[in-house]
Amino acid sequence: MADAVDTDVLVSPGIERSHWLARVAAWRDAFSTLASRDIALACDDALEFSAALFGGWQAGVTPWLPGDALPATLGQLHERGLLFAGDLPDGIRASESIASTDSGMPALDADSCKLVLFTSGSTGEPAAIRKSLRQLDAEVDALESVFGPLLDADAVVHATVSHQHIYGLLFRILWPLSSGRTFAPARIAYNEQLTTLGASPIVLVASPAHLKRLPDTQDWQPLASNLRAVFSSGGPLPLDAALTVQRLWRQAAIEVFGSTETGGIAWRRGDGSRAPWQPLPGVEWRVQDGLLDVRSPHLPSNEWWSTSDRAHDAGDGRFELLGRADRIVKLEERRISLDAIQTRLQGSDLLDEVRVLALPGHRILLAVAAVPSENGQSLLDAEGRPALVERLRAWLAGHCDPIALPRRWRFLDAWPADARGKTRERDLAALFRPLMPTPDWQLREDDKATASLLATAELAAFEGHFPQVSVLPGVVLVDWAVRLGREAFGFVGEIQCMEALKFQQLVRPDTLLTAELDWRPGQLGFRFTSARGAHASGRLRFGDAP
Known part of the structure; x- marks a missing residue:
């Protein structure tokens, strides 16, 4: 890989090899005086990232490539004793020198040069995976052997994926560098x-x-x-x-x-x-x-x-x-394959995409997250969600154990995806534990609004508050009132006080609630009722937004 960067080619559009080598040297100098040998590295710009990566290897450090810059991720890296570099908070930066250099790229030891990547964390916490330059070099050679003949020598590599992960790192940066092709710095x-x-x-x-x-x-x-x-x-x-x-x-x-x-x-x-x-x-x-x-x-x-x-x-x-x-679960001592159910559902002309999940709890429930096809969306629009669910359950009948028929269904307009374009199972599972039902608005005026909400058993708010019985806590209804009020009337600010709060009767699972709201500047009135009567009411006063 080191030999390829010594050829006289453009590394990135408008950026010559001498410029890139100067950036590599600047990053090498920035890393060379550090006591720590492990550096968390993230740069949005792929050109600068590649220079930092090779500069780090020249300086003898091991770059760790976090998949995101979320506080929890950075906290875990900090606990490991890593210093931060690039675009990470308080990250080490190289000097802005772009002076030309003819020193070329020194030979790198393919076994001692390493980096650390992270798994996608689709079913749990991401795990750190250490890779050597020898492994990466072998993979780049394989890519060029198979796919290189398909590409023009002057083709520019563009990407919709991040180079912080193995796929983007190889295809977007290391392979172009090795083969002498140009790659775009921006995703x-x-x-x-x-x-x-x-x-x-x-x-x-x-x-x-x-x-x-x-x-x-x-x-x-x-x-x-x-x-x-x-x-x-x-x-x-x-x-x-x-x-x-x-x-x-x-x-x-x-x-x-x-x-x-x-x-x-x-x-x-x-x-x-x-x-x-x-x-x-x-x-x-x-x-x-x-x-x-x-x-x-x-x-x-x-x-x-x-x-x-x-x-x-x-x-x-x-x-x-x-x-x-x-993806095997046990339901009442029977081994159930989630993939077998998923494969059957994928054969239906009502769905474009589908994922079957096992939701944990005092008993496992099977759930389906799906994007309807054109036929499925037509049925959903014409006859509603129950009709689509019934058709899909009938499609499964005879192809899976009756005990394995999914109990929870979510139909999405589009599949959720993270920064690397992957759909994480935990993100799909979160769809089945919403904080609040989706409101069905019957009235929305400047000072009055009415909506219905079905408080289904799968709401996260029912979980864990009263172990002996599923009951919606009163504080949740207050929170719902605030959320609904902000959506209906667009006000901001924080609650200053609560007045005339009343909780008349408990809300149990599968209760269809009606929320009546009225708004005057600084004050939100709310009332939740159902077929059983009144459940909660009160007034909330709000201060000005900071």
């Missing part, structure tokens, strides 16, 4: 940006979260005429998204399968055929007890690595993936 955040990338050949590094939201109304001709390859990784590319990419961009996306732990494993064309996976060069695989094992230079040792992916030998050196093996 693409909006579809509109794709139509303004210029007339040069383009390579797009994307994720399923982006590719499944391509609007038909946009003029894709400029991109399609210059696009040499589009890659997708981080999760399965839905069938309809694969077909949309092929129709709008006139070529199939290249899907890459792998993980932070294993690196790249295999690839296939996302043309809608659901073809088996072709292993990358140097990757060996086998199916043991129905699970995929891999061995490759992308791993820390030459030992076989057992994945949790169920697989089938498709012949001709390729394999098919059959879902995760660790």
